[in-house]
Amino acid sequence: MTKRRDFIKTSLLGAAGLAIGGKGFSARSYASIIGSNERINIAVIGIRGQGGTHINSWCALAENRNVRLKTLCDADEQYFAEKSRIVFDKTGTNPATEWDMRKVFDDKDIHAVSFAVPNHWHALGTIWACQAGKHVYVEKPASHNIFEGRKMIEASRKYNVRVQTGLQNRSIVNVMEAIKFLHDGGIGDVFMAKGLCYKPRDSFGIAKDSTPPGSLHYERWLGPSPYRPYNEKRVHYNWHWFWDTGNGDTGNQGPHQFDIARWGLNKKDHPVSVYSNGGRFGIDPKECAQETPNTQTSLFKYSDGKILEFETRGRFTNDESSLGIRIGNIFYGTEGYLELNEGTWKAFRQREKEPFTGSAALEKKPADTTYLAAPGGADHYANFIDAIRAGSNDVLHCDISEGFYSSSLPIMANIAYRLGRELRFDGAKEKFVNDTEADKMLTREYRNPYVINDVI
Numbered sequence: 001m002t003k004r005r006d007f008i009k010t011s012l013l014g015a016a017g018l019a020i021g022g023k024g025f026s027a028r029s030y031a032s033i034i035g036s037n038e039r040i041n042i043a044v045i046g047i048r049g050q051g052g053t054h055i056n057s058w059c060a061l062a063e064n065r066n067v068r069l070k071t072l073c074d075a076d077e078q079y080f081a082e083k084s085r086i087v088f089d090k091t092g093t094n095p096a097t098e099w100d101m102r103k104v105f106d107d108k109d110i111h112a113v114s115f116a117v118p119n120h121w122h123a124l125g126t127i128w129a130c131q132a133g134k135h136v137y138v139e140k141p142a143s144h145n146i147f148e149g150r151k152m153i154e155a156s157r158k159y160n161v162r163v164q165t166g167l168q169n170r171s172i173v174n175v176m177e178a179i180k181f182l183h184d185g186g187i188g189d190v191f192m193a194k195g196l197c198y199k200p201r202d203s204f205g206i207a208k209d210s211t212p213p214g215s216l217h218y219e220r221w222l223g224p225s226p227y228r229p230y231n232e233k234r235v236h237y238n239w240h241w242f243w244d245t246g247n248g249d250t251g252n253q254g255p256h257q258f259d260i261a262r263w264g265l266n267k268k269d270h271p272v273s274v275y276s277n278g279g280r281f282g283i284d285p286k287e288c289a290q291e292t293p294n295t296q297t298s299l300f301k302y303s304d305g306k307i308l309e310f311e312t313r314g315r316f317t318n319d320e321s322s323l324g325i326r327i328g329n330i331f332y333g334t335e336g337y338l339e340l341n342e343g344t345w346k347a348f349r350q351r352e353k354e355p356f357t358g359s360a361a362l363e364k365k366p367a368d369t370t371y372l373a374a375p376g377g378a379d380h381y382a383n384f385i386d387a388i389r390a391g392s393n394d395v396l397h398c399d400i401s402e403g404f405y406s407s408s409l410p411i412m413a414n415i416a417y418r419l420g421r422e423l424r425f426d427g428a429k430e431k432f433v434n435d436t437e438a439d440k441m442l443t444r445e446y447r448n449p450y451v452i453n454d455v456i
Helices: 002-012 027-031 050-064 077-091 101-106 119-131 146-158 173-183 218-222 254-265 379-390 400-419 436-442
Strands: 040-045 067-073 096-098 112-115 135-138 163-165 190-198 273-279 295-301 307-313 327-333 336-341 344-349 423-426
Touching (some): 040 379, 050 067, 050 077, 067 101, 077 096, 101 112, 101 119, 112 119, 112 379, 119 135, 119 146, 135 379, 146 400, 163 379, 163 400, 173 254, 173 344, 190 254, 254 307, 273 400, 295 400, 400 423, 400 436
Parallel strands (some): 067 096, 135 163, 190 307
Antiparallel strands (some): 273 295, 273 423, 327 336
16 A cells, blocks of 8 residues: 555656557557546546536546546436536536447547446446547446456456546545554454445335336436336336346445455455345335345355455344444454444454554544545545556556455355355356356346457
8 A cells, every 4th residue: 555655646646747558558548548737538427326426526626637527428318407517517618418328438539437327337338438448437336247347357458448446445545544454463363354234225116117208218228138118116226226237235335345344354356155145124015116135144255264244234223333333344353353434443452442543533643645635535536547647557446356356245145145045156267166057147148239248
């Protein structure tokens, strides 16, 4: 972490230029490299919900990182006026609008795109963008299944573009500090990490199939997922709770805390086994169409015996730990334990009741934020821009390979949950051990022409 900080401080913010060339550069990737002072033009694809965070973050970086939000793209055109007004109010410029992402990729003036689309579009959209020579910021989970996540890594490397996964904790200073403390042996050998996702989710109801609104390009919205008649309860936001398009809350909020757990355990590979159980509780299935569980416990074991435990609670619940964690992590070591709640952390020795150290806020000292220099909480987005200017994946706080390994955890958990049994996994082959039924769920049947091929 120190080397990365020093590099960003001394090389990126003061760099006068960037040498380009070398092995593996295609004409498109060569053209996509940006100098240290040149404006970077961005397109946001998926402008509802989390897309609003993308819009605000890029606008916050307009002057700070010389970024221009050039185009807004969404399969539902009803949001164009509202979101365009936000861009104009914040930057004084009017963005172009487009419902077809392929036209965005054809725009040679656009250097990078950020995706806040439903999960089933993350991989194909990213691969198409990479093939067009665009750098990519893609929301979590990195992919909808494990096969396509691997293809995203291959696309990033083949077309020599930066792909950042939207696991923003990687750019929060106090989280970095806590992870470094763990890696430095602050609570001894960390043998177990726990992730918590306690988000109450009420029933969203049920509706009959109907005709899509005129503003929605429904066939495009479906993309790689199987065709089914339009239903208002399966689209905007509710897509999270259906297997064709989402991954439930374990794969929605969960990837953030899965990522921190894996990061704290210092694991850069897949676990060797997974078991997951749960269900939909407190919601009448006749009154809510949700498919994914609202309560789920998942347990992973790594080859050295270390454990990652994850718990999703979508109904009424207490908090956990002295920090009152609902969305966060707890780490257990041979000499103590550490609680992490967003950017606040405490470490406890053995059975002591009071923390012996903790985050900068608890210690009443300023955090080291000099290397970020990004307004409006846009640190993770700024890091992506810095990596584009540097032309290096090493600068990224959450390169697609990191996002892939963390996103694979909830995907595996959901497979085990749906099959109702413990599964063993061969990380080298990225296949389950002697389980063809589970292997079929590592990918999906893609709907033409929205196909992710073996060779990208």
